[in-house]
Amino acid sequence: MTEQPATTPDDDFSLRTLFRKAPRGLRWSAYVAAALALLLVVLLVTAVAFVRRPVPETDGALELAGLEGHVEVIRDDHGIPQIYADTDADLMRAQGFVAAQDRFFEMDVRRHVTAGRLSELFGEDGLETDKYIRTMGWRRVAEQEWALLETETRDALTAYAQGVNAYLDQLGTSEIAVEYTILGLTGLDYEPEPWEPADSLAWLKAMAWDLRGNMDDEIARVMASLDHTEEEIAELYPAYDPEAHPPIVGTGGVVDEVFEQNASGNSTRNPRRPAFDAEAVRTLVDLKAGLDRMPELLGRGEGIGSNSWVVDGEHSATGQPLLANDPHLGISQPGIWMQTGLHCREITPDCTLDVAGFTFSGVPGVIIGHNADIAWGFTNLGPDVTDLYLEQVEGATWIQDGKPRPLTLRTETIKVRDGDDFVLHIRETAHGPLLSDVSRELSTVGANAPTDQPGERGNGYAVALQWTALRPTTTADAVLGLNRAGDWDEFRAAASDFAVPAQNMVYADRDGHIGYQAPGLVPIRKSGNTGAMPAEGWLSANDWTGDFIPFDGLPNVLDPEEGFIVTANQAVIDDDYPYFLTDDWDAGYRSTRIRELLAEEGELSVGEMTRLQLDTANPMAPTLVPYLLDIEDLGSPYYRDGQELLADWDFTQPADSAAAAYYNAVWSNLLRLTFHDELREGIWPDGGDRWFAVVTDLLTDPAGPWWDDSETEDVTESRDDILSQAMRDARDELTMRQSLDADDWTWGHLHQLDLHHSTLGESGVAPIERLFNRDGRGVGGGPSIVDATSWNAALGYGVTAAPSMRMVVSLADFDASRYINLTGVSGHPGSSHYGDQTELFVNGDYLPWAFTRDAVVEAGEDTLVLTPAGAAD
Known part of the structure; x- marks a missing residue:
């Protein structure tokens, strides 16, 4: 290589010297290049301004319509808000306002998804998803739940919506989120509608959908049955081993429909398996493929689970319980959770909340966390709450036990951006909506259904979905009930409202108690229907009984003798339990590893609890x-x-291994x-x-x-x-x-954590994807490892699901607790808090979790005072 002489000021390459030295024939090109460069600078400055424009004010004072008094929003150096007010209503209004500040576009997309209106924003690309969700009727069910909720819950949902709308009323669309500016450049003429309480309720349906249980396994067993014997299928679905992997609740049984942790019970079941041929399998495969194309809201498949455990004071270095939780969900940018705190300045009948933790944007209250008296965490219980039914349909009727029964019919119109409206005809049997009506491919389930088919079916069989989340429930009551609970009895009363998705709930309180409760709406099936494979809908013997496992009969335990409780999606209880929960448990490797580490440690500190969450030992x-x-x-x-x-x-599997x-x-x-x-x-x-x-x-x-x-x-x-x-x-x-x-x-070179924006992050336009996505971090861990960064061996080594957050709560000193989010609290790519927790998360670090007023003020970086509209300064 020829060595280049050193440059002098006269030799500096600049636009000016280019113009002076360029040959006359190239001079015009130089002028064009200069103009383009200037234009790029202007566009860059403009683009930065548009990206930064929606980043909200977090310091100073703002008016908020509807407030009854002044509200403080104190944010720490990661933008995590702690909200202080004098009434629950003002706390909810402020929470809605702050959620809209940080994440309204995410909230807006979610409500379009859950209402089956994605096509209004994204055209025909959203149509298939809209068809499925309209057919299931998520939004309709959410609206029906309104009348079932407690007055306090309806008030909270209403106040939250008021806060969201007060924020929207102050701003133009481009000031709300840069996503709206970009979509506007593509020709979308759009202004967000006011937020409604049902928008919050519908999001709980999305949460239930992605944690729905074993529906994919139902289809997979059918697919395997075409080529393999029952014995071979059993080899692919090994029975749970309770000796190797102890269940959550080790003792107890149901006596007169009430679970008693020192009692015992038993039951028997005699399942039968219908036979399926190629045509039925093809249709079910098409159904699975269509459902898999729906947006990943929380994530799906293996890796969707969680860890949680709680130890009592004898196993804690503090002398009081410690509680840990890290839900494993699908990865996205921004992440699924927002950290927040809701604090009454004084607890009164009108102001009852003093709670902090993790919540969903668009949902009032705190989903997982602690209040001044108790702490709680969730893992997915995973009971079998979905069944697919093959249905014999003739005209406007379906056949059961040889008799025609009328289909329930309704018609909905889906508006499609840049396209014609789509008229969707929805049909339902008593089992549920016919998902097979969504696409032409699914309109037949072949004449080759189970062997006891009721006659020839030239037009095939339809496929119906029965699912507990398609009936109105009171889960929203449970969220606020948990936020207010002060002891074990109040905790269980709140848990009794938690219908879908069914969860394992761990508990600790400041009096030193620890506990576990399995809540949820779990159907009781008639003898012979295990829910393991799609059932023949034309036989009433395969129906659900219409009853559900009574809440008091669900497993629970308070202060177990061994002094700790571990839930990591393993079996809840052994086979002697008289009700059927599921046969498709997580195999229990994570739970067993956690139990071993807890037993080894003896006494745990907060730091040791966090290190346990980061354990990367591969059990296989x-x-x-x-x-x-x-x-x-x-x-x-x-x-x-x-x-x-x-x-x-x-x-072990650290990233550098x-x-x-x-x-x-x-x-x-x-x-x-x-x-x-x-x-x-x-x-x-x-x-x-x-x-x-x-x-x-x-x-x-x-x-x-x-x-x-x-x-x-x-x-x-x-x-x-x-x-x-x-x-x-x-x-x-x-x-x-x-x-x-x-x-x-290195393992991390293969095992990459790529965080993608769920809509524009998949646009195919490189500059836009770079703006919204945060890719390229190598991580340790793996599936069925405590540090559960899952990957799919059929697809590659990239992370498909991960701990969506981590927390450790110290009941001895809440301010000594620690937590971390996968991304950050903000949904604005122009904000410094868009992904400012990710590097900490990847490195295994945690943030201090300030809870008391003094600690919050000390950690505060910004304080926004919200005042009633028209109030004097």
């Missing part, structure tokens, strides 16, 4: 690695490089080589907890049929053949993806 690795190390014929030192990494591996990178590449290739030839693509292994159990069993049968590659002729592969090939393929893959030198591999 100790089982699989010895088999991998026993493989001797890998062919060359090149292929043995990866194997050697496993020899002294401690089975080379051994973890190799192990997970082997795991992915092992699943591909073992199962892709045997299973249809829609049910290829995702690599989560169920597959840990499946492969653990298969490893003990080295010549078992699953190891054989059905696509190779005249060769029968064994376990060691597959393991050997998986190791070679993993080595080649990592060489291609990362480095020839195995020591340079």
